[in-house]
Amino acid sequence: MPRKSIARTGKKPRKKVEQDRDGWLLRADEDTDESMGKRPDERTVEELLKSAIVIIDKHAGPTSHQVTAWVARAAGAKKAGHAGTLDPGVTGVLPVALDDATKAMPALMGADKEYVGVMRIHCDVTMEQVRDKAAEFVGRIKQLPPVKSAVARKVRERDIMFFDILELDGRDALFHVGCQAGTYIRKLCHDFGQSLGCGAHMTELRRVRAGVFDEKHAHSLLDFKDAYERWKESGDERPLRSMLMPVEDALAGTKAVFIKDSAVDEVAHGAPLYAAGVTRVQAGIEAGDTVVLYTQKGEIVALGVARMGSEEMAAAKKGTAVRTDRVFMERGTYAQEKS
Numbered sequence: 001m002p003r004k005s006i007a008r009t010g011k012k013p014r015k016k017v018e019q020d021r022d023g024w025l026l027r028a029d030e031d032t033d034e035s036m037g038k039r040p041d042e043r044t045v046e047e048l049l050k051s052a053i054v055i056i057d058k059h060a061g062p063t064s065h066q067v068t069a070w071v072a073r074a075a076g077a078k079k080a081g082h083a084g085t086l087d088p089g090v091t092g093v094l095p096v097a098l099d100d101a102t103k104a105m106p107a108l109m110g111a112d113k114e115y116v117g118v119m120r121i122h123c124d125v126t127m128e129q130v131r132d133k134a135a136e137f138v139g140r141i142k143q144l145p146p147v148k149s150a151v152a153r154k155v156r157e158r159d160i161m162f163f164d165i166l167e168l169d170g171r172d173a174l175f176h177v178g179c180q181a182g183t184y185i186r187k188l189c190h191d192f193g194q195s196l197g198c199g200a201h202m203t204e205l206r207r208v209r210a211g212v213f214d215e216k217h218a219h220s221l222l223d224f225k226d227a228y229e230r231w232k233e234s235g236d237e238r239p240l241r242s243m244l245m246p247v248e249d250a251l252a253g254t255k256a257v258f259i260k261d262s263a264v265d266e267v268a269h270g271a272p273l274y275a276a277g278v279t280r281v282q283a284g285i286e287a288g289d290t291v292v293l294y295t296q297k298g299e300i301v302a303l304g305v306a307r308m309g310s311e312e313m314a315a316a317k318k319g320t321a322v323r324t325d326r327v328f329m330e331r332g333t334y335a336q337e338k339s
Contacts, residue, residue: 023283024281024283025281025311026280027279027313027314027315028260028280032295033334036261036333036334037264037295037297037299037333039298040246040248048244049075051101051246051247051328052245052246052247053101053108054071054075054096054219054244055095055096055213055218055219055243056095056220057091057094058090058093059220059221060089060091061088065085067096068080070225071224074224074225075098077099079098080099081096081105084181084207090205090206092205093218094218095211097250100328103328104247104250108250108251109181111253112179112180112181112209112211113211114207114208114209115179115207115208116176116206117189117202118173118203118205121172122171122198122200125171126168127165129196131165133195134165134175135163136195137160138163139160140159141157141159142155142157143156143183143191145184146187156182158179158182162176162178164176164177173200178209223239223243224240226239227240227242227243248292254291254292254303255284255289255290255291255306257281257285257291257306257322258278258293258296259273259277259295260277260278263276264334265331265332265334267301267327268301268327268330268331268334275308275312275317275320276317276318281310281314282310285313287306289305291306295329303325303328304324305322307322
């Protein structure tokens with residue numbers, strides 16, 4: 001089939017976009033005005049408390065909602081939210097967002113999780129049997145949520161990245177599982193036992209990773225409360241600062257687009273990001289993906305929905321690159337002087 005000429009189609013061939021070794025597509029190389037905005041690591045403790053993530057090592061007993069309320073009270077926050085509910089008896093990594101950082105919850109809720117737990121198998125089995133059976137659950141699985149759950153009780157699919165049996169002590173199997181958000185581990189253990197033909201149930205569970213956060217980022221509720229009171233009473237901010245993670249850190253696993261200073265205030269007012277306002281874009285973005293819009297100093301401006309893929313954003317002369325969804329940047333932070 002003969003190739004259409006430019007004259008016949010009226011379209012010019014799109015310029016090939018170069019990708020650097022870190023996976024970024026460069027559209028424009030511009031300086032940022034240092035008199036506007038502030039890099040995340042330069043924020044004061046007061047500023048962090050208004051938009052930070054605290055990773056709590058939840059203990060067994062309270063609900064996730066109770067822990068979140070205690071963190072909010074301890075930090076003097078007006079509101080707080082958590083990413084990924086843990087049952088009262090489950091321990092481990094619980095990201096808690098303070099005030100403005102709660103806007104990031106939709107992105108954090110969808111992050112992959114990892115758990116370590118113990119399940120009791122209702123018959124005698126060998127290590128080879130349980131490992132072979134666990135391998136059958138890796139990949140795309142179907143799961144019916146338990147009767148007591150916060151979602152509609154209908155079969156849904158979830159991805160299991162790995163399901164490793166670490167030890168077998170009699171009928172107790174120690175396991176490590178990596179899974180898509182929304183996977184019910186208690187139900188996974190039940191289905192595992194059903195597949196073995198004799199049954200199984202979960203006896204212990206600990207979340208060891210949620211998105212980009214793992215156990216090394218987690219702090220006990222008491223340690224957080226003590227750090228906050230130490231800062232208020234003596235002015236020593238070091239312990240508290242080490243626990244307050246800028247919301248940008250929490251969104252490190254979400255695809256990113258960096259924008260020009262001149263485009264920041266328009267986006268902060270809720271306007272879409274147009275292609276002309278892009279400086280660089282992370283490779284791999286597809287239309288419909290949730291993306292984070294950053295200033296050139298690395299401050300979050302907004303969460304949005306991509307209207308173009310990465311290469312189109314980097315090459316298009318006009319058009320909407322991202323539809324703004326949730327704004328974080330305060331209006332006027334990057335206000336431009338009128339001539």
